[in-house]
Amino acid sequence: MCLKKNYFLQNIQKKDSLFYLYDRKKETPIIAEKVLVAPGGKADPRHYQWLHDLGHSIVPPIPSLFTFHIEDQELHKLQGISVTARIQAFSTEVEGPLLITHQGFSGPSVLKMSALKAREAFASNYQFPIRINWTLGTLPQILEALQEWKVREGKKMVPSHPLFGLPKRLWQYLSQGLNKKWGEITKKELLDLSKRLVASEFEVIGKSMFKEEFVTAGGVSLKEVDFRRMESKIIPSLFFAGEVLDIDGLTGGFNFQAAWSTAWAASQAIFSEER
Ligand SMILES: Cc1cc2nc3c(=O)[nH]c(=O)nc-3n(C[C@H](O)[C@H](O)[C@H](O)COP(=O)(O)OP(=O)(O)OC[C@H]3O[C@@H](n4cnc5c(N)ncnc54)[C@H](O)[C@@H]3O)c2cc1C
The missing domain is CATH 1.10.8 (Helicase, Ruva Protein; domain 3)
Structure with missing residues (x-):
């Protein structure tokens, strides 16, 4: 096996039964019979262009697992306080630990809500009302x-x-x-x-900065992937693993697990035929 460092894949083309991998510096392409695509998730659709060009549908990638910004100086002074609360947004309720931060709200309940309603929040440009029940009572x-x-x-x-x-x-x-x-x-x-x-009642006016986001929702459409082998149904011998797929989980290790499990399934499929 050859390990290439500082290699940034720019494009993949398939001619006959072989893949040609081109890097950013446009050096001589790497030629391969099988390719496992695992570049992670990126909430910028341009990163998926070469997969789209190969014929794959890309579910629009958007950020998931983010915290809520609220403009309320008095609330910000309570940063560090954590309570069990019930949040309501987009007609959905989530109950769990809620953390008040210097910018608004975070904690497992907020991250869960952001994952469940990632598309709605994106569509609202991260400006939407939320309600918080601090007591869990009626x-x-x-x-x-x-x-x-x-x-x-x-x-x-x-x-x-x-x-x-x-x-x-x-x-x-x-x-x-x-x-x-x-x-x-x-x-x-x-x-x-x-x-x-x-x-x-609070108005969310934004979300946490890009680098704090944990995971990308969207990516390579699962309809086009054979899950037993993690192989493309459109392009034989092209495999996928990890966050590049349209999979996103809640916090708690589910995204790591998805990456590991899909990589294991893909590697089994790739190497079983080699032996
Ligand atoms: C701050 C943070 C905290 C997180 N915490 C958790 C957590 O607690 N639990 C959990 O389950 N998940 C967590 N996640 C999500 C988890 O890290 C990812 O879901 C997981 O790492 C995805 O694995 P992956 O191999 O698909 O992608 P990545 O781990 O992102 O790896 C992709 C690799 O491909 C490389 N790459 C990308 N494009 C190219 C290219 N064109 N050419 C060459 N190389 C390329 C990248 O440089 C990178 O090294 C967290 C993410 C972040 C950012």
């Missing part, structure tokens, strides 16, 4: 709990006593404007606070 449940608290603890100050297990600084953010005793809170204020606790 509006009637939370309102009832607050009403009971008001009756029982009327002399206590609202900001000083976080409820529902929320961190104190987050509680103070959510109850801002209520610097008074529980007993002095009006019915409307109680309802508004309940609504904020179960459905705080």
Whole structure:
């Protein structure tokens, strides 16, 4: 086997049963009977041009697994706080750990939402509304709990006593404007606070920078790949592995696993015929 360093593939052509691989410097092409394509994922469609030219359909590549930017200086001051919450966006709900950052929201629940709704978020130019339920309860449940608290603890100050297990600084953010005793809170204020606790509304105005993105959704269409061999159904002896395929998973190692498993299947197919 020959290992070529600093080799950047620019184009592949197939003539008769042989592949001709051209690099960026346009040196003499490498000639091969079989090729395994594993350049990873790139959210720039131009990187897939040579695969498209070979006859493969490319599902438009877009970023997945990104964090949400929110313009709210008071929220940013809470960076580092993590709670279990339920996020709603694009009519989908995700429950799990939510991390407040210096730019907005991150954490497993946000990354999962970004993966599930990567196409919708891309189409919205990463500007879309989200709702956060900080308590996991329903509006009637939370309102009832607050009403009971008001009756029982009327002399206590609202900001000083976080409820529902929320961190104190987050509680103070959510109850801002209520610097008074529980007993002095009006019915409307109680309802508004309940609504904020179960459905705080935020506008996402962007996502994390490109280099922080973890994975690309889209790539070589799976319909055109024989999954038993990871071989192209369009061009025999052309194999695929990893993120170049239209596969993207949630965080937790699923993308690595997809890359390893597809590479293993492809290598078995390639070398089984050699032996
Ligand atoms: C910051 C970060 C964190 C991540 N964390 C996780 C995680 O925790 N869990 C998880 O499951 N996944 C994670 N991922 C995703 C995971 O790394 C990828 O899904 C996986 O590495 C894909 O493997 P691959 O071999 O297909 O591509 P890559 O690992 O991207 O390898 C592709 C290789 O091909 C080379 N290449 C590309 N184009 C050409 C060309 N034209 N010519 C020659 N060489 C080329 C590249 O330089 C690169 O070395 C993370 C990704 C990033 C960026």
